[in-house]
Amino acid sequence: MKQFLDLEDIPNINTIISDAISLKKEPFSFEYLGKNKTIGLLFFNSSLRTRMSTQKAAQNLGMNTMIMNLNADVWGLEFEDGTVMNAGTAEHIKEAAAVISQYVDIIALRAFPSLTDKEKDLEETVIKSFQKYASVPVVNMESATAHPLQALADAVTIAEFQQKKKPKVVLSWAPHPRALPHAVPNSFAKMMQLIEVDFVITHPEGYELNPEITKNTPIIYNQDEALKDADFVYVKNWSSFKNYGQIDCTDQNWMMTLEKLGNAKFMHCLPVRRNVVVTDEVLNSSQSIVIEQANNRTWSAQVVLKHILENL
Amino acid sequence: MKQFLDLEDIPNINTIISDAISLKKEPFSFEYLGKNKTIGLLFFNSSLRTRMSTQKAAQNLGMNTMIMNLNADVWGLEFEDGTVMNAGTAEHIKEAAAVISQYVDIIALRAFPSLTDKEKDLEETVIKSFQKYASVPVVNMESATAHPLQALADAVTIAEFQQKKKPKVVLSWAPHPRALPHAVPNSFAKMMQLIEVDFVITHPEGYELNPEITKNTPIIYNQDEALKDADFVYVKNWSSFKNYGQIDCTDQNWMMTLEKLGNAKFMHCLPVRRNVVVTDEVLNSSQSIVIEQANNRTWSAQVVLKHILENL
Amino acid sequence: MKQFLDLEDIPNINTIISDAISLKKEPFSFEYLGKNKTIGLLFFNSSLRTRMSTQKAAQNLGMNTMIMNLNADVWGLEFEDGTVMNAGTAEHIKEAAAVISQYVDIIALRAFPSLTDKEKDLEETVIKSFQKYASVPVVNMESATAHPLQALADAVTIAEFQQKKKPKVVLSWAPHPRALPHAVPNSFAKMMQLIEVDFVITHPEGYELNPEITKNTPIIYNQDEALKDADFVYVKNWSSFKNYGQIDCTDQNWMMTLEKLGNAKFMHCLPVRRNVVVTDEVLNSSQSIVIEQANNRTWSAQVVLKHILENL
Numbered sequence: 049m050k051q052f053l054d055l056e057d058i059p060n061i062n063t064i065i066s067d068a069i070s071l072k073k074e075p076f077s078f079e080y081l082g083k084n085k086t087i088g089l090l091f092f093n094s095s096l097r098t099r100m101s102t103q104k105a106a107q108n109l110g111m112n113t114m115i116m117n118l119n120a121d122v123w124g125l126e127f128e129d130g131t132v133m134n135a136g137t138a139e140h141i142k143e144a145a146a147v148i149s150q151y152v153d154i155i156a157l158r159a160f161p162s163l164t165d166k167e168k169d170l171e172e173t174v175i176k177s178f179q180k181y182a183s184v185p186v187v188n189m190e191s192a193t194a195h196p197l198q199a200l201a202d203a204v205t206i207a208e209f210q211q212k213k214k215p216k217v218v219l220s221w222a223p224h225p226r227a228l229p230h231a232v233p234n235s236f237a238k239m240m241q242l243i244e245v246d247f248v249i250t251h252p253e254g255y256e257l258n259p260e261i262t263k264n265t266p267i268i269y270n271q272d273e274a275l276k277d278a279d280f281v282y283v284k285n286w287s288s289f290k291n292y293g294q295i296d297c298t299d300q301n302w303m304m305t306l307e308k309l310g311n312a313k314f315m316h317c318l319p320v321r322r323n324v325v326v327t328d329e330v331l332n333s334s335q336s337i338v339i340e341q342a343n344n345r346t347w348s349a350q351v352v353l354k355h356i357l358e359n360l
Numbered sequence: 361m362k363q364f365l366d367l368e369d370i371p372n373i374n375t376i377i378s379d380a381i382s383l384k385k386e387p388f389s390f391e392y393l394g395k396n397k398t399i400g401l402l403f404f405n406s407s408l409r410t411r412m413s414t415q416k417a418a419q420n421l422g423m424n425t426m427i428m429n430l431n432a433d434v435w436g437l438e439f440e441d442g443t444v445m446n447a448g449t450a451e452h453i454k455e456a457a458a459v460i461s462q463y464v465d466i467i468a469l470r471a472f473p474s475l476t477d478k479e480k481d482l483e484e485t486v487i488k489s490f491q492k493y494a495s496v497p498v499v500n501m502e503s504a505t506a507h508p509l510q511a512l513a514d515a516v517t518i519a520e521f522q523q524k525k526k527p528k529v530v531l532s533w534a535p536h537p538r539a540l541p542h543a544v545p546n547s548f549a550k551m552m553q554l555i556e557v558d559f560v561i562t563h564p565e566g567y568e569l570n571p572e573i574t575k576n577t578p579i580i581y582n583q584d585e586a587l588k589d590a591d592f593v594y595v596k597n598w599s600s601f602k603n604y605g606q607i608d609c610t611d612q613n614w615m616m617t618l619e620k621l622g623n624a625k626f627m628h629c630l631p632v633r634r635n636v637v638v639t640d641e642v643l644n645s646s647q648s649i650v651i652e653q654a655n656n657r658t659w660s661a662q663v664v665l666k667h668i669l670e671n672l
Numbered sequence: 673m674k675q676f677l678d679l680e681d682i683p684n685i686n687t688i689i690s691d692a693i694s695l696k697k698e699p700f701s702f703e704y705l706g707k708n709k710t711i712g713l714l715f716f717n718s719s720l721r722t723r724m725s726t727q728k729a730a731q732n733l734g735m736n737t738m739i740m741n742l743n744a745d746v747w748g749l750e751f752e753d754g755t756v757m758n759a760g761t762a763e764h765i766k767e768a769a770a771v772i773s774q775y776v777d778i779i780a781l782r783a784f785p786s787l788t789d790k791e792k793d794l795e796e797t798v799i800k801s802f803q804k805y806a807s808v809p810v811v812n813m814e815s816a817t818a819h820p821l822q823a824l825a826d827a828v829t830i831a832e833f834q835q836k837k838k839p840k841v842v843l844s845w846a847p848h849p850r851a852l853p854h855a856v857p858n859s860f861a862k863m864m865q866l867i868e869v870d871f872v873i874t875h876p877e878g879y880e881l882n883p884e885i886t887k888n889t890p891i892i893y894n895q896d897e898a899l900k901d902a903d904f905v906y907v908k909n910w911s912s913f914k915n916y917g918q919i920d921c922t923d924q925n926w927m928m929t930l931e932k933l934g935n936a937k938f939m940h941c942l943p944v945r946r947n948v949v950v951t952d953e954v955l956n957s958s959q960s961i962v963i964e965q966a967n968n969r970t971w972s973a974q975v976v977l978k979h980i981l982e983n984l
Contacts, residue, residue: 084732131947135849146963147967151970
């Protein structure tokens with residue numbers, strides 16, 4: 049792997065899933081790979097799981113880590129070409145990416161969408177600019193429209209818990225008090241099209257994700273019907289894609305309950321708002337595999353970094 | 361040791377003090393213990409000494425360190441059971457503690473009291489919830505009512521400087537412009553009941569600490585009388601426990617001076633406000649052992665982490 | 673080297689430049705030097721290049737690093753003697769520096785000037801107080817009036833790119849929307865007096881730097897005349913020294929262009945505001961060596977730390 053901007057960068061999805069499971073068993077077996085190598089973790093947005101799991105993954109591989117919180121207020125980056133930079137931005141991405149590339153061997157980056165400027169978010173300006181001007185591999189730790197490290201952890205979790213060759217997986221929208229990005233459901237939907245599952249999406253009418261991502265995945269507006277015989281139910285809120293970034297539905301009937309879940313395993317990327325997105329009852333039950341799923345963030349990051357280190 | 365929430369977790373106080381003094385002489389002698397082990401340092405409040413000394417202690421033991429500043433604004437944690445989380449808090453401690461436990465081998469935590477809700481502070485909700493839901497050992501880097509790493513450093517410092525078998529130790533209240541927590545004086549008072557000293561407390565009337573902590577320690581309201589023939593004087597401000605979190609006294613006569621100190625050694629946990637809590641003259645004199653005391657924070661943290669690592 | 677407060681601490685400038693170039697070729701050749709040694713990087717101001725390059729340099733030498741962001745709001749330090757500390761400052765530099773010295777083997781410090789109190793800035797209160805009260809070597813990562821690590825990286829860059837024995841180097845002022853410190857031009861001007869170059873400064877009348885630093889360096893107010901036959905042009909904004917901290921000129925004619933640059937190499941410490949300080953055309957041309965210059969920040973820091981470690 050030469051970079052990890054999105055799931056397309058994975059050469060073979062089944063190999064990488066089984067590699068991740070191997071690393072989980074022997075976390076330090078490739079410690080020599082990262083010796084005298086440094087990863088820079090750059091956060092334009094706050095992070096708990098992603099930050100800790102990626103740092104852990106890098107340290108398991110013997111790498112040094114350097115963490116920078118690049119709050120937009122502190123360090124205004126310019127992404128446009130030809131700007132007269134006499135206002136808020138102090139440094140152009142051309143210099144920033146080229147300079148940072150000299151201090152680290154891999155750049156990992158988190159930069160959320162605006163949720164106001166649809167076109168710009170879809171262009172993935174921040175991570176694509178880093179990739180364009182960096183001279184080292186770039187890893188996506190959640191960008192405007194994608195969270196591939198999460199989706200890889202999700203696939204590993206399904207592989208570990210699946211009881212049949214082709215399980216039924218449902219992505220089920222849930223209400224939330226704040227407008228959330230599409231990165232997690234986008235990457236999950238893409239991943240489900242790459243592995244051997246029976247995948248459907250359920251959400252209120254009008255909450256369709258980007259059709260270029262969901263492609264011909266069945267969308268069923270009736271949640272009960274969609275959930276029927278599910279093996280894994282992935283619950284997640286997202287804001288409207290059509291009315292970009294808006295909260296068009298707050299209907300609590302979309303909250304996941306134990307009754308709706310049936311015998312399925314419950315998945316969520318966390319953090320999760322209890323009794324809004326899902327009931328306490330579900331999270332406290334043995335059907336919830338969210339903690340194991342969060343654990344797999346380490347192995348998902350580690351397998352990606354391992355493959356990149358092998359190609360440095 | 362399986363955890364370090366408070367001084368009760370220390371199996372043998374004299375052994376741990378002498379172990380700390382040994383580590384001070386040979387800081388790297390147990391470097392192998394922490395190999396491929398990670399400590400997560402989680403700060404809900406800012407920290408200088410605690411952060412640097414605990415990080416140093418962990419690194420001396422060969423551990424990797426991950427530091428998270430969990431400012432309440434950034435990462436609202438929910439501690440109540442059964443809440444409908446549709447307001448400020450984004451993640452429940454049940455998930456947070458369980459998830460972090462998978463990325464680290466030890467969780468160290470700093471979380472100050474509210475100083476407004478006495479009952480909640482006394483319940484030690486934050487650190488007790490972490491302990492309840494974490495699957496790895498939890499270390500107290502100062503909680504609502506206790507600062508046991510500081511008290512252990514204090515005991516090590518007294519052991520190093522004492523000239524007689526049973527020295528007289530005085531905890532003397534001092535004025536301060538801000539309302540401060542009870543954690544430091546609480547833990548110091550508990551520690552003084554565990555080692556062989558003649559211990560008295562002096563403070564203005566009405567400034568009694570929690571009597572469940574001071575127990576039958578003599579309280580002398582006359583500072584001069586309390587300080588008589590003292591070998592060690594530990595000066596510290598705290599806000600009222602009775603009128604919880606209030607500043608009821610600002611009497612500068614309680615400030616420590618060289619005259620009052622007599623021949624005693626001067627101790628303080630730092631940071632200290634000069635010429636408010638204590639005069640320049642005292643701090644600049646050879647009777648002040650505050651710098652050595654701060655140095656012992658490293659060995660206090662290191663001996664605790666060593667004992668926990670040995671039991672992992 | 674026992675410390676690195678300013679360029680005067682370098683015993684032999686040509687030796688250190690060639691040492692830096694050697695380290696660049698073999699970054700890990702002195703990895704053993706920093707084993708079980710810790711550097712504390714203390715930032716009173718934000719930092720990208722300095723933070724990453726100094727952390728990298730320390731890690732290349734095998735050191736542990738501890739980073740503290742000491743934002744003035746969070747941690748008010750008192751620098752005056754004899755103050756009654758009943759207001760904003762919570763800790764005196766006497767305690768802070770002495771305590772930190774016990775947790776680290778080297779203290780590296782960044783503290784910008786006020787740009788309002790000229791006398792205080794010229795006294796270099798922050799870094800000089802740390803040096804006075806610390807018991808370990810102090811390294812300047814940019815102080816009120818000096819940025820010697822930058823100047824050393826600049827000298828290394830000139831050594832790498834120079835085509836003749838005594839190249840002509842021009843320091844050329846440029847406009848900027850914000851009032852900037854004098855640290856970078858000061859240290860560059862001092863460095864140019866230490867190496868074998870033909871050095872001139874050009875800026876609008878009234879923008880003279882501190883004459884105690886520029887000494888007998890020729891100052892030419894006509895930019896075209898100054899730039900004639902230049903081999904290296906170092907472009908940099910600074911605020912007025914005479915009208916201390918003021919922006920007296922915003923004349924865009926001082927912006928560097930490819931036409932003005934002639935055949936010279938273009939240097940800048942970064943971050944740089946495109947089309948305000950210098951045109952896109954210059955930065956995008958092969959005459960710009962700003963990325964290589966930023967790369968040399970690592971080797972400049974590493975050679976300084978190496979010399980200090982050898983004297984610990």
